[in-house]
Amino acid sequence: MTTPFDLDDTVALVTGGSRGIGRAIALELATAGAAVVPAARSTTELEAVAQEIAADGGDALPVTADVTDPNAVADAVDRAEAEFGSVDVVVNNAGFNPDDALGRPEGVSTADFERTLGVNLTGAYEVTTAAARSLHENDGGAVVNVASVGGLVGLPRQHPYVASKHGLVGLTKSLALDWAPDVRVNAVAPGYVSTDLTTELESNDRLRQSILDRTPLDRFADPEEIAGPVVFLASSAASYVTGSCLAVDGGWTAR
Numbered sequence: 001m002t003t004p005f006d007l008d009d010t011v012a013l014v015t016g017g018s019r020g021i022g023r024a025i026a027l028e029l030a031t032a033g034a035a036v037v038p039a040a041r042s043t044t045e046l047e048a049v050a051q052e053i054a055a056d057g058g059d060a061l062p063v064t065a066d067v068t069d070p071n072a073v074a075d076a077v078d079r080a081e082a083e084f085g086s087v088d089v090v091v092n093n094a095g096f097n098p099d100d101a102l103g104r105p106e107g108v109s110t111a112d113f114e115r116t117l118g119v120n121l122t123g124a125y126e127v128t129t130a131a132a133r134s135l136h137e138n139d140g141g142a143v144v145n146v147a148s149v150g151g152l153v154g155l156p157r158q159h160p161y162v163a164s165k166h167g168l169v170g171l172t173k174s175l176a177l178d179w180a181p182d183v184r185v186n187a188v189a190p191g192y193v194s195t196d197l198t199t200e201l202e203s204n205d206r207l208r209q210s211i212l213d214r215t216p217l218d219r220f221a222d223p224e225e226i227a228g229p230v231v232f233l234a235s236s237a238a239s240y241v242t243g244s245c246l247a248v249d250g251g252w253t254a255r
């Protein structure tokens with residue numbers, strides 16, 4: 001029996017697929033039946049994810065690539081196509097937040113600002129356009145961008161990150177218009193998720209509590225709780241969904 005959530009005969013490229021949310025997305029896509037190409041800079045962690053997928057009977061090709069390097073991105077898409085024949089789903093998850101280095105906006109250098117946009121926004125653009133031809137082939141593909149609640153509202157002392165994630169939500173909407181009806185383009189906006197990115201935040205009692213006070217579900221998410229909504233948006237269960245940004249934030253933005 002198949003369901004609209006099945007991703008059999010689908011090839012999914014997941015940037016930042018080596019750990020945290022991206023790792024959970026890669027594993028969940030594989031569980032749904034997709035062949036998965038996790039991409040990141042760290043080879044060892046990527047290979048561990050691929051081995052986990054293979055041990056569960058799935059197909060995976062780990063590809064070392066920095067999303068800020070157009071040649072590496074093109075190579076990742078080429079390798080995915082050579083191994084599996086196409087790229088049907090792109091999940092732009094690679095990202096970082098240099099917030100602890102930040103103070104007042106005027107203290108942030110243009111170079112640091114651009115570095116954040118380079119990974120979180122331009123990197124996603126690079127990967128998506130590199131896969132464009134493949135995404136448009138067959139029955140059409142799907143792009144899922146991992147934005148943030150910082151792509152929906154402002155956050156203090158994080159303006160490069162917030163600008164990059166607002167940009168990513170804007171890119172999602174624009175590409176959805178330009179690529180309809182062939183390719184669907186959506187985003188998720190996670191709230192606070194327990195990963196390496198938030199370890200410091202979670203271990204600071206005052207900051208942690210201030211986040212929980214604003215989170216109706218009263219906890220940080222597990223990475224797996226972001227993966228399910230991504231699989232939904234990648235699958236034909238979301239066949240009439242494009243240009244949307246789904247908040248996966250425990251109710252954080254509902255206040």
Ligand SMILES: NC(=O)c1ccc[n+]([C@@H]2O[C@H](COP(=O)([O-])OP(=O)(O)OC[C@H]3O[C@@H](n4cnc5c(N)ncnc54)[C@H](OP(=O)(O)O)[C@@H]3O)[C@@H](O)[C@H]2O)c1
Pocket residue numbers: 015016017018019020021022039040041042043065066067068093094095096097119123146147148149189190191192193194195196197198
């Ligand atoms: N954790 C949260 O609370 C939260 C909330 C909202 C949104 N998000 C977003 O979710 C995404 C994943 O975050 P996470 O918490 O899972 O972070 P994480 O644990 O730090 O993982 C980040 C992933 O991105 C990869 N990456 C970073 N820079 C890269 C680059 N230049 N090229 C290729 N890969 C790169 C990392 O691998 P390498 O270092 O090996 O390259 C790693 O696989 C990010 O876009 C983040 O903004 C996270």
